[in-house]
Amino acid sequence: MTQEIKTVPFTYEALSQLEMKEGILELQIGPAHAGSGHMRILAWVEGDTVVKVDPDVGFVHRGVEKLSEDRLYIKAIPMVERPSLVDTVNANLGYVIALERLLGLEPPPRAQYIRVITAEISRIMSHLYGIAIYGIFMGSSTVFMWAVADREPFIDLLQELTGARITYSHIIPGGVRWDLPKGFADKVEVALRYLENRMKDYEKVWINNPVVVARSAGVGKLGAEDAIRLGVVGPNLRASGVKYDVRKNDPYAAYADFDFEVPTFKEGDSYSRLLIRVEEIKQSMSIIRQALKRLPEGKVIYEDYYKRMSPLMKEIYDKTGRVKFTLMLTSLSPPKGEAISRVEGGRGEMFYYLVSDGGKNPYRFRLVTPSFRNLPYFTHVMPGHKLADIPVIYGSIDYFPPEADR
Amino acid sequence: MMSFLYFIPNSWLPLLESAFYALIFPGFIAILLLAFFIIWFERKAAARVQMRYGPLWVSKRTGGIIQLLADMIRFSFQEFIVPQGADFIPFVFLPGLLLAFSVLPTVFIPIGPDYSRIFPSNYTLLLAVAFTLVIPVYLVVLGWAADNKFSFIGALREAYLLISYEVPFILAITSAFLLYGTLDLVKIVGIQESTLPGIMLNPIAAIVYVIAVIRATGRVPYDIVEADSELVFGPYTEYSSLMFGFVMGVPYIELYSYSLLFSVLFLSGWAPATGIGFLGGLILPGIVTFVKSVIVMCFLVFLRAVYPRYKLDKAVKAGWSWVFYLALIALFLSAVVSRILW
Amino acid sequence: MLSNEQLEGLGKLLADKAKVAYNARSNLIRIDVQPEALKEVALRLRDYGFDHCSSVTAVDYPKENRMEIVWHLSSYSKPELSRYTAGLVASVSRDKPEVASLVSVWEGVIFLERETHEMFGVNFVGHPDQRPLLLPEELMGIWPLRKDYQLKKRREDLFKKGGAAS
Numbered sequence: 001m002t003q004e005i006k007t008v009p010f011t012y013e014a015l016s017q018l019e020m021k022e023g024i025l026e027l028q029i030g031p032a033h034a035g036s037g038h039m040r041i042l043a044w045v046e047g048d049t050v051v052k053v054d055p056d057v058g059f060v061h062r063g064v065e066k067l068s069e070d071r072l073y074i075k076a077i078p079m080v081e082r083p084s085l086v087d088t089v090n091a092n093l094g095y096v097i098a099l100e101r102l103l104g105l106e107p108p109p110r111a112q113y114i115r116v117i118t119a120e121i122s123r124i125m126s127h128l129y130g131i132a133i134y135g136i137f138m139g140s141s142t143v144f145m146w147a148v149a150d151r152e153p154f155i156d157l158l159q160e161l162t163g164a165r166i167t168y169s170h171i172i173p174g175g176v177r178w179d180l181p182k183g184f185a186d187k188v189e190v191a192l193r194y195l196e197n198r199m200k201d202y203e204k205v206w207i208n209n210p211v212v213v214a215r216s217a218g219v220g221k222l223g224a225e226d227a228i229r230l231g232v233v234g235p236n237l238r239a240s241g242v243k244y245d246v247r248k249n250d251p252y253a254a255y256a257d258f259d260f261e262v263p264t265f266k267e268g269d270s271y272s273r274l275l276i277r278v279e280e281i282k283q284s285m286s287i288i289r290q291a292l293k294r295l296p297e298g299k300v301i302y303e304d305y306y307k308r309m310s311p312l313m314k315e316i317y318d319k320t321g322r323v324k325f326t327l328m329l330t331s332l333s334p335p336k337g338e339a340i341s342r343v344e345g346g347r348g349e350m351f352y353y354l355v356s357d358g359g360k361n362p363y364r365f366r367l368v369t370p371s372f373r374n375l376p377y378f379t380h381v382m383p384g385h386k387l388a389d390i391p392v393i394y395g396s397i398d399y400f401p402p403e404a405d406r
Numbered sequence: 407m408m409s410f411l412y413f414i415p416n417s418w419l420p421l422l423e424s425a426f427y428a429l430i431f432p433g434f435i436a437i438l439l440l441a442f443f444i445i446w447f448e449r450k451a452a453a454r455v456q457m458r459y460g461p462l463w464v465s466k467r468t469g470g471i472i473q474l475l476a477d478m479i480r481f482s483f484q485e486f487i488v489p490q491g492a493d494f495i496p497f498v499f500l501p502g503l504l505l506a507f508s509v510l511p512t513v514f515i516p517i518g519p520d521y522s523r524i525f526p527s528n529y530t531l532l533l534a535v536a537f538t539l540v541i542p543v544y545l546v547v548l549g550w551a552a553d554n555k556f557s558f559i560g561a562l563r564e565a566y567l568l569i570s571y572e573v574p575f576i577l578a579i580t581s582a583f584l585l586y587g588t589l590d591l592v593k594i595v596g597i598q599e600s601t602l603p604g605i606m607l608n609p610i611a612a613i614v615y616v617i618a619v620i621r622a623t624g625r626v627p628y629d630i631v632e633a634d635s636e637l638v639f640g641p642y643t644e645y646s647s648l649m650f651g652f653v654m655g656v657p658y659i660e661l662y663s664y665s666l667l668f669s670v671l672f673l674s675g676w677a678p679a680t681g682i683g684f685l686g687g688l689i690l691p692g693i694v695t696f697v698k699s700v701i702v703m704c705f706l707v708f709l710r711a712v713y714p715r716y717k718l719d720k721a722v723k724a725g726w727s728w729v730f731y732l733a734l735i736a737l738f739l740s741a742v743v744s745r746i747l748w
Numbered sequence: 749m750l751s752n753e754q755l756e757g758l759g760k761l762l763a764d765k766a767k768v769a770y771n772a773r774s775n776l777i778r779i780d781v782q783p784e785a786l787k788e789v790a791l792r793l794r795d796y797g798f799d800h801c802s803s804v805t806a807v808d809y810p811k812e813n814r815m816e817i818v819w820h821l822s823s824y825s826k827p828e829l830s831r832y833t834a835g836l837v838a839s840v841s842r843d844k845p846e847v848a849s850l851v852s853v854w855e856g857v858i859f860l861e862r863e864t865h866e867m868f869g870v871n872f873v874g875h876p877d878q879r880p881l882l883l884p885e886e887l888m889g890i891w892p893l894r895k896d897y898q899l900k901k902r903r904e905d906l907f908k909k910g911g912a913a914s
Contacts, residue, residue: 376858
């Protein structure tokens with residue numbers, strides 16, 4: 001009735017037996033390598049075929065989970081958003097949603113819409129970065145420079161909103177910190193139109209490039225059942241044919257109000273992982289436009305917190321739309337309990353689990369990032385391919401070591 | 407200005423002429439300056455495509471053209487490290503040998519109609535091609551001499567690619583030989599001057615030649631041997647300091663030899679200019695040939711901004727399948743066209 | 749929100765082996781199970797539709813001398829279940845934290861359990877590869893995420909003693 005999965009034990013004895021077999025070369029694609037990022041890939045290669053891969057991660061492990069136990073809830077926000085460095089709004093959002101579930105409050109609708117807009121802009125930036133890394137691992141610096149430069153209009157947008165370029169700490173329990181400035185909607189429209197024009201260039205030079213298709217079609221194939229069995233997440237999962245997106249399956253923060261599709265591809269190879277990121281960028285643009293059109297009026301901070309603001313803070317809020325922290329926010333003590341939250345980051349599902357014992361610091365904070373969930377690609381998908389496919393598969397799954405190591 | 411020539415004994419003139427050609431104009435100094443220019447051009451052209459400046463600050467008014475000189479000065483201050491397990495003599499001295507063999511084909515390739523005074527031979531095409539074919543073997547030795555697994559893999563890749571793309575290259579040269587009926591490059595340019603440039607007589611041979619050149623010099627999309635994201639720099643991984651600048655520049659000099667051969671074989675060499683000019687009637691035709699080969703080099707070097715890298719097994723397969731078939735078609739085409747011509 | 753029928757269905761599925769509770773505010777189903785019955789319950793949950801294990805972690809309660817190992821489950825393939833997260837909780841004693849590995853049920857937990865092992869010292873019996881993943885070899889045995897490894901105190905000691913690591 002119930003069937004268990006057989007796994008092959010990975011012991012040092014088995015590995016040394018492998019090495020005794022002649023013709024197997026152990027390659028350390030180590031941290032100081034152009035094609036490895038902040039990790040070491042130990043690859044055993046027989047001729048040109050990869051036999052076994054062992055990802056040696058943990059080079060940028062900062063201990064976010066342990067550090068959060070020494071910090072106030074609100075002070076943990078900048079720390080929590082920093083592992084996923086190119087996709088910070090979604091990281092921020094997940095933690096705050098978990099915290100709000102512990103506190104038992106809901107932010108006002110205008111704050112929810114602003115959260116969605118910034119989260120989708122962050123998703124576009126994350127996908128552009130994923131396309132850039134994919135290009136540079138294949139040897140083309142052109143698409144890397146283009147994609148990283150095309151993030152600039154969006155960085156400028158969010159800089160105008162929050163004052164920071166990459167890590168905004170914009171979302172706080174109860175709402176957001178800054179209301180949208182005047183003329184923001186027009187600026188967003190300009191940036192989106194710029195990106196739509198650039199997408200045409202990408203299609204001509206990169207997506208329809210015969211070398212790209214030759215290099216990535218059929219490489220790193222993962223079927224739907226295997227993807228579910230290995231527990232991978234994000235665009236990689238959708239490129240393998242599984243229609244799973246947390247924004248649709250378990251909606252949070254006003255995503256239930258919007259009308260968007262979740263694209264999937266059947267093949268599950270590196271080329272479809274590239275195509276799905278392009279499709280998701282288009283869907284994100286549609287969501288941003290819908291949100292800006294239907295933006296509700298009101299406050300961007302929870303009513304109870306607004307009431308506790310001093311008259312000077314209320315005046316600053318009414319004039320500039322900036323929320324200053326009251327004493328209540330800085331000394332949050334949620335009641336005893338536990339809460340989880342899941343958000344769909346640019347790379348996949350981010351999972352947060354907060355346990356509170358009534359004190360000012362979290363008792364236990366668990367963060368699982370999508371890159372960590374995508375690690376099975378190294379051990380289960382890479383073997384059997386050629387050595388030159390390692391960077392292609394690595395770049396296509398958009399693995400980001402600081403995010404995986406936290 | 408020519409009056410000083412009266413004071414030099416007559417027997418010295420040929421020697422001076424050879425020295426001039428060897429050291430200055432299509433020789434050593436010209437090739438060095440060309441290496442500067444082409445590396446600058448590659449970086450600048452790629453930068454323009456990629457929405458950035460490229461070399462700019464080194465000499466702002468000229469757009470950073472002496473960037474390579476600045477790089478060389480920087481390299482000369484680094485320590486030259488020889489790995490402990492490396493084979494000392496090949497590791498240190500092979501790059502010099504590589505440079506020598508990259509430049510050597512240019513001795514045989516004529517730059518003007520009077521070149522047979524400098525190098526009298528009926529077989530210049532054969533000699534030029536023979537010397538270009540030796541270079542990849544040194545690369546394989548270099549990859550083994552450095553005590554590094556990535557260099558080793560790079561050397562193996564070079565061996566695979568060398569074997570699979572040498573045959574189409576030889577076939578392209580053979581089709582050119584078949585087309586013109588002679589191995590003397592001066593006569594070949596003469597034939598092109600009287601009929602059509604080689605690229606119109608046998609375009610397929612030109613295409614196959616270009617593909618083989620892109621492979622031989624390691625231009626993108628064929629920089630498989632020095633694949634940046636897979637093998638740190640291929641056989642050249644362990645070099646530091648001036649040797650690093652050296653091995654980075656040697657492929658460009660190889661590229662110059664191949665492009666010079668291409669412009670003489672297929673672009674009718676010095677065609678518009680004939681034997682006018684001083685110093686024996688070789689300067690003006692020489693400049694024309696030089697400019698043509700520089701244009702070919704600029705095109706080949708620009709591919710870096712467009713394509714990513716090929717995969718080894720697909721490249722080897724292509725070398726034995728469609729590139730090979732194209733070369734056979736070129737041979738056949740040559741036979742047909744030469745029958746029409748003569 | 750989880751309907752009563754669904755909750756009852758789940759309760760009936762695991763009637764004898766586990767205790768099911770539902771927290772509507774955080775939308776979290778909590779399934780408490782004894783460590784002996786862990787694999788059986790996990791297999792039943794997987795066949796019921798919970799084929800997505802998002803996280804494996806442990807929560808340390810030194811005052812009660814126990815550790816709670818929790819697997820958070822959801823569903824990829826069943827949309828009606830994917831709205832909810834179920835926490836499969838097994839309580840073990842802190843002196844010898846040992847629990848069956850669920851790699852043979854969901855293969856994706858292979859890295860998650862490895863991380864929990866190196867951070868808390870939990871021995872997952874049957875895990876094919878329990879080497880340290882994120883931490884260096886020297887920190888094995890210290891189990892940093894347990895409550896008795898106090899980061900703030902170590903930092904303060906560092907400054908008090910004038911630079912010498914304690």
